[in-house]
Amino acid sequence: MESFKKLIQLSDKDNVLVVCRDIESGEVLQLGSENYLIKEFIALGHKIASRDIAFGEAIVKFNVAIGSALRDIKRGEHVHVHNIKSDFIPTYIIDKGTDV
Amino acid sequence: MYNSHAELLGYERKDGRKGIRNVILVAYLVECAHFVSTEIAQPYKKDGVQVVGFGGCYPNNHASKIMTQLCTHPNVGAVLLVSLGCESFNRTKLARDIEASGRPVETVVIQSCGGTAKSIEKGQSWLQSIISEMVKTKRVKIELKDLVIGxxxxxxxxxxxxxxxxxxxLTFDKLVKNQATAIFEETGEMIGCLEDIVARAKSKNLGTEIEHCLNKAARYYxxxxxxxxxxxxxxxxxxxxxxxxxxAYSKSGSAEISGLIKPGDVPNFPGLYLLDVVPDGEPRFGFPNINDNMEITELIASGCHIILFTTGRGSVVGSAISPVIKICANPDTFRKMSADMDINAGKVMESKVTLQEVSEEIYDKIIETASGIPTASEELGHQEYVVSYKTFEPIGPNCLVR
Structure with missing residues (x-):
């Protein structure tokens, strides 16, 4: 099924964009005049960087800081628990062990 | 689809409250009476008999208040209390409060009754007599201003x-505009929203109360x-x-906030309310709400006739006493679990449907549900509830702004 939207920006100050369906590695997503080459699988609802984000910089979604970058993040890269952190309470992730 | 001008008929209670369901509760007062309660209720599910209860044997004011509010909820018409006999719960006071609300009530004390089988028999014979009574409950016109939506x-x-x-x-904004009562909660999920929410308080003092409440939640977690x-x-x-x-915060819409209440407080005039579910004082009994159903139960104890439950991953729960309308945020989840869902909000992501259109769909679903049509979780038989230990101070004079 072809989706109507692939990518949305929730507010103009945001430095992350939300994908509207599962995206396969290698796809190019377009939003306005901008193209984003996606280099990894990204699931529906997850975020990508709309521009390069530096280590320590605030991640802005809905025009509000939702945390900060744990390292430099490249434009088009998946933005999630592996490269950003909460500035309030650490995010809990189940340790699935090394055999997974 | 129901239009919002259609006349709704609710159930009139003797205390003046109006319900949209006619539930008979079997309420256990300690876990030791849970099994007996379930057995009593089992054959009468189709007659609107449901089980709720409190498992603890130690006394707790919050749990007593929640149980009292559940047993005298507008959707509830009659109550059978089931006690083991030696627990700390004040069953006499609860029975008296239910009686004072005009609802028929009976208490089965398992130890006095002579054990499991005799208690089941006694409980069922009372239920049989009350079911035929309940069918005669007076129907009364119900309007949006009579409804509390959580x-x-x-x-x-x-x-x-x-x-x-x-x-x-958006649905909440329309409900508030049309004089209904709307309640939101999850103060532990309002981190980063403090400024916005305080600015929405109807008075400066209420704003200060809300600020304290959010700081309390952040500290507690x-x-x-x-x-x-x-x-x-x-x-x-x-x-x-x-x-x-x-x-999470976007569920509250943009209306002015009329009050800050605690679990079991029922708003007495229409408007938008924030329910503070985080206990007062030093943390004592663990996490404020251990799961979604504990939050739903507390919303219902504060008078909610209907719960709007949004989910992305796909929750299947419903609730005892009040219908739950499930609004699915994720289009993939909706495709996988559509029988558990009432509204597909995820279509906003993959079609031209707007948030406004989905909000109208939710609004119509509220009216349809209030008219008696079962929601998906009701149809599937879901009747979850969770009541647990907490400590609260009563709300202060600045918490309700008329």
Whole structure:
């Protein structure tokens, strides 16, 4: 099924964009005049960087800081628990062990 | 589809409250009476008999208040209390309060009755007599201003804050505008939203009360060492509690906030209310709400006739006493679990349907549900509830602004 939207920006100050369906590695997503080459699988609802984000910089979604970058993040890269952190309470992730 | 001008008929209670369901409760007062209660109720499910209860043997004012409010809820017409006999729960006072509300009540004390089988027999014979009474409950015209609607999200993912939650926010705005009472909660998920929410308070003093309440929640969760955030939230694309908070907060819409209440407080005039579910004082009994159903139960204890439940990952729960309308935020989840869902808000992400259109759909669903048509979780038989230990101070004089 072809989706109507692939990518949305929730507010103009945001430095992350939300994908509207599962995206396969290698796809190019377009939003306005901008193209984003996606280099990894990204699931529906997850975020990508709309521009390069530096280590320590605030991640802005809905025009509000939702945390900060744990390292430099490249434009088009998946933005999630592996490269950003909460500035309030650490995010809990189940340790699935090394055999997974 | 029901139009909002159609006349709704509710159930009139002797205390003047109006219900949209005619439930007979079997309420156990300690876990030791739970099995007997379930056995009593089992054959009468189709007659509207449901089980709720409190499992603890130690006394707790909060749990007593919740149980009293559940047993005298407008959707409830009669109550059978089931006690083991030696627990600390004050069954005499609860029975008296139910009686004072004009609802028929009977108490089965298992130890006095002579054990499991005799208690089941006694309980069922009372139920049989009351079921035929309940059929005769007076029907009365019910309007939007008579309804209390609560909202909660569960199994949130990154779509929740984009589709279902803001759509519920628009529905909430319309409900408040039309003189209904609307309640939101999850103060542990309002991190980063403080300024905005305080500015929405109807008075400056109420704003200060709300600020204290949100700071209390942040401190409480920090001491617990765990925010209101589960692995599934992260799998669904939410990275931090701030991100989850922003999405959750959008359910409250943009109306002015008329009051700050605590579990079991019933708002006495229409408007938008924040329910403070985080206990007062030093943390004593663990996490404020151990799961979604504990929040739903507390919303119902505060008078909610209907709960709007948004989910992205796909929760299946419903509730005892009040119908739950499930609004699915994620289009993939909706395809997988459509029989558990009432509204597909995820279509906003993959079609031209707008949030406004989904919010109208939710509004119509509220009217349809109030008219007696079962929701998906009711149809499937869901009747969850959770009552647990907490400590609260009563709300202060600045918390309700008329």
């Amino acid at each position: 909202t909660i999200c569960g199994g949130s993912d990154a779509t929740s804050g984009i589709t279902a939650n803001p759509a519920v926010g 920090t001491i617990m060492g765990h925010g209101s955030f589960a692995q599934g939230n992260a799998d669904g694309g939410l990275s931090t509690i701030e991100e989850k908070s922003l999405g």
